[in-house]
Amino acid sequence: MSDVLRQISYLIFPRRCLFCGTVVAPHICSCEKCLLSAERVAPPVCLGCGRSKDRCACGRRKRFFTAAAVPFYYTGSVRECIIRFKFGGKSEMAKGLGGEMAKAASGAFDNLKLDIAACVPMYKAKEKARGFNQSALLCRETAKQLKIDCDCGLLKKIYETPNQHDLPSNLRSGNIFGVFEVAKPEKVAGKTVLLCDDISTSGETLNECAKMLILSGAEKVACVCAAAVPGRDKKRS
Ligand SMILES: [Zn+2]
Numbered sequence: 001m002s003d004v005l006r007q008i009s010y011l012i013f014p015r016r017c018l019f020c021g022t023v024v025a026p027h028i029c030s031c032e033k034c035l036l037s038a039e040r041v042a043p044p045v046c047l048g049c050g051r052s053k054d055r056c057a058c059g060r061r062k063r064f065f066t067a068a069a070v071p072f073y074y075t076g077s078v079r080e081c082i083i084r085f086k087f088g089g090k091s092e093m094a095k096g097l098g099g100e101m102a103k104a105a106s107g108a109f110d111n112l113k114l115d116i117a118a119c120v121p122m123y124k125a126k127e128k129a130r131g132f133n134q135s136a137l138l139c140r141e142t143a144k145q146l147k148i149d150c151d152c153g154l155l156k157k158i159y160e161t162p163n164q165h166d167l168p169s170n171l172r173s174g175n176i177f178g179v180f181e182v183a184k185p186e187k188v189a190g191k192t193v194l195l196c197d198d199i200s201t202s203g204e205t206l207n208e209c210a211k212m213l214i215l216s217g218a219e220k221v222a223c224v225c226a227a228a229v230p231g232r233d234k235k236r237s
């Protein structure tokens, strides 16, 4: 595209802050206020939970996914952005967040050949009430930018459960045990699946979905989320 055409396209489709949606200059991706309060996951990174090693939240449970990657912590402008995205219907935010997820995934999984992207599903009635599944929107965008196939109907949630976020950590694993099923096992057999979600709290949901994918014949599962609830900072505590 020529410079002139690009200038004209910015007039028609102005560049917006990735987090709050205000118009920003064409060469930057977020406004100054959001940039200052967006907490990026800094290297060295733990591949088990996608957080910085000093904030690792892996615990001791058996893990069914090979690796996890996350661009941001669920704090400040990132948290506000995801809440607006989920409950305010700002589905265009999927593009910016999906782009960041794709970057995090291609950096962390450069030794894996990702075959297909899938998302953590919502219970059908809940998705109908909200109008969209935010994880599916992120999944589509991430897959598009990574140029891999995507099937948001690969996994299904067969019961509704309380939010993981609202439960104490000792109840989270039991809360989602057995609630997911692989709707299309023929699509995952022998494949490396990129599993996408919006927020990673303790990783139990990702792990339960990964378990079902592996049981259905997937060779490997790698997880990517937009943001992770920060683990305890081991340098500070
Ligand atoms: Zn902003």
Ligand SMILES: [Zn+2]
Pocket: 046, 047, 048, 049, 050, 051, 055, 056, 057, 058
């Ligand atoms: Zn970890």
